[in-house]
Amino acid sequence: MFDLIVKGGNLPNGQVADIGIRDGLIAAIEPLDGAEAAETVEAQGDLVSPPFVDPHFHMDATLSYGLPRINESGTLLEGIGLWGELKEIVTQDDMVTRALEYCDWAASMGLLSIRSHVDTCDDRLLGVEAMLDVRAKVKDYIDLQLVAFPQDGFYRDPTARENTIRALDMGVDVVGGIPHFERTMADGAASVKELCEIAAERGLQVDMHCDETDDPMSRHIETLAYETTRLGLQGRVAGSHLTSMHSMDNYYVSKLLPMVAEAEISAIPNPLINIVIQGRHDSFPKRRGLTRVKEMLAMGINVGWGQDCVLDPWYSLGTADMLDVAFMGLHVAQMTSPDEMRTCFDMVTANNAKTLGLQDYGLRVGAQASLVVLDASNPIEALRLRAARLCVVSKGRVISRTPRADASLSIAGRPGRVRRRHQVKP
Numbered sequence: 001m002f003d004l005i006v007k008g009g010n011l012p013n014g015q016v017a018d019i020g021i022r023d024g025l026i027a028a029i030e031p032l033d034g035a036e037a038a039e040t041v042e043a044q045g046d047l048v049s050p051p052f053v054d055p056h057f058h059m060d061a062t063l064s065y066g067l068p069r070i071n072e073s074g075t076l077l078e079g080i081g082l083w084g085e086l087k088e089i090v091t092q093d094d095m096v097t098r099a100l101e102y103c104d105w106a107a108s109m110g111l112l113s114i115r116s117h118v119d120t121c122d123d124r125l126l127g128v129e130a131m132l133d134v135r136a137k138v139k140d141y142i143d144l145q146l147v148a149f150p151q152d153g154f155y156r157d158p159t160a161r162e163n164t165i166r167a168l169d170m171g172v173d174v175v176g177g178i179p180h181f182e183r184t185m186a187d188g189a190a191s192v193k194e195l196c197e198i199a200a201e202r203g204l205q206v207d208m209h210c211d212e213t214d215d216p217m218s219r220h221i222e223t224l225a226y227e228t229t230r231l232g233l234q235g236r237v238a239g240s241h242l243t244s245m246h247s248m249d250n251y252y253v254s255k256l257l258p259m260v261a262e263a264e265i266s267a268i269p270n271p272l273i274n275i276v277i278q279g280r281h282d283s284f285p286k287r288r289g290l291t292r293v294k295e296m297l298a299m300g301i302n303v304g305w306g307q308d309c310v311l312d313p314w315y316s317l318g319t320a321d322m323l324d325v326a327f328m329g330l331h332v333a334q335m336t337s338p339d340e341m342r343t344c345f346d347m348v349t350a351n352n353a354k355t356l357g358l359q360d361y362g363l364r365v366g367a368q369a370s371l372v373v374l375d376a377s378n379p380i381e382a383l384r385l386r387a388a389r390l391c392v393v394s395k396g397r398v399i400s401r402t403p404r405a406d407a408s409l410s411i412a413g414r415p416g417r418v419r420r421r422h423q424v425k426p
């Protein structure tokens with residue numbers, strides 16, 4: 001007797017399988033004809049995927065678009081200034097309310113693990129308290145991992161160092177940083193060193209906003225790789241954005257990438273945000289600002305797409321749809337071969353689970369029973385359609401259902417119903 005059976009879905013690897021769920025775990029992946037279950041989800045012809053994972057988000061700022069005003073220039077720096085204005089007027093309750101609303105969106109989109117940075121440059125640490133509260137409130141359906149993020153600079157802001165350490169003492173999970181925003185390159189490098197040492201002492205992971213700039217001389221990823229290896233933090237460190245790498249000298253990158261691979265650093269490009277924020281100081285040609293995704297993947301570096309922002313001081317759109325994120329990444333990085341497109345799907349699922357260190361993730365017996373049934377037959381079609389999440393299962397329970405995106409057509413001589421599915425011939 002199972003609690004739930006998901007019947008006949010296409011797994012991302014092409015296998016067709018029944019999935020039996022018991023006590024919040026995947027108990028069987030095998031033909032389950034005749035098996036009893038309290039509830040059955042029919043998934044014949046549909047893709048059944050492990051849930052989406054967002055490795056880079058700002059939950060404390062989400063859904064605040066327009067408060068107290070709109071970012072006119074579209075630049076990172078105006079966004080940071082605007083967030084500073086908002087922090088003056090926001091309340092803890094506002095932040096919790098907005099974050100919970102966002103988590104409803106995420107749950108409906110099958111986005112069930114989120115790593116969110118939380119600003120620690122506030123002596124009251126309202127955002128930290130709010131996000132710890134949200135982490136506890138959503139834990140039965142979304143795993144929220146929090147990063148202590150000194151938005152205004154670990155050294156540049158006079159109390160950020162102390163407040164970041166306080167946030168970690170309060171239970172924030174991961175050590176963050178923003179070396180390119182410190183006053184000097186030397187301060188940036190020093191901040192990377194000290195923050196990695198803090199993580200090593202506490203046994204924590206590291207995830208820094210690193211080189212989110214078009215300045216090719218912003219090379220803090222080099223220091224991050226060096227400190228990771230020096231402190232034995234391999235496999236526990238992520239570099240977010242890494243946009244300066246877009247503009248770096250090719251010879252230097254040929255030295256840098258093997259160091260990143262050796263340090264087992266995961267890379268988190270955020271294509272929606274990078275494509276709108278980078279290159280704003282350029283005339284023509286305008287740089288895209290996305291880091292070197294294909295080149296890192298070719299080196300064996302774990303790379304996964306992050307979302308970063310939804311309706312906040314830096315980005316005026318977004319729906320918690322990681323397929324949107326991967327779709328943009330696929331275009332900007334020109335990952336258009338079938339293998340590359342499948343990789344783009346992995347980059348919002350398995351690769352990000354690896355970055356977050358999720359041990360119970362995946363469609364295998366014994367893993368946590370969290371999955372998404374998509375209105376598409378395979379991962380590439382899911383990307384093309386930004387497919388509807390027909391059913392979302394979190395920790396063994398169905399938490400969301402969405403109808404198929406069928407249109408009814410009224411054209412003489414044509415079918416009455418259109419789904420826009422298409423079988424690609426091999």
Ligand SMILES: [Zn+2]
Pocket residue numbers: 056057058117209308
């Ligand atoms: Zn960010």
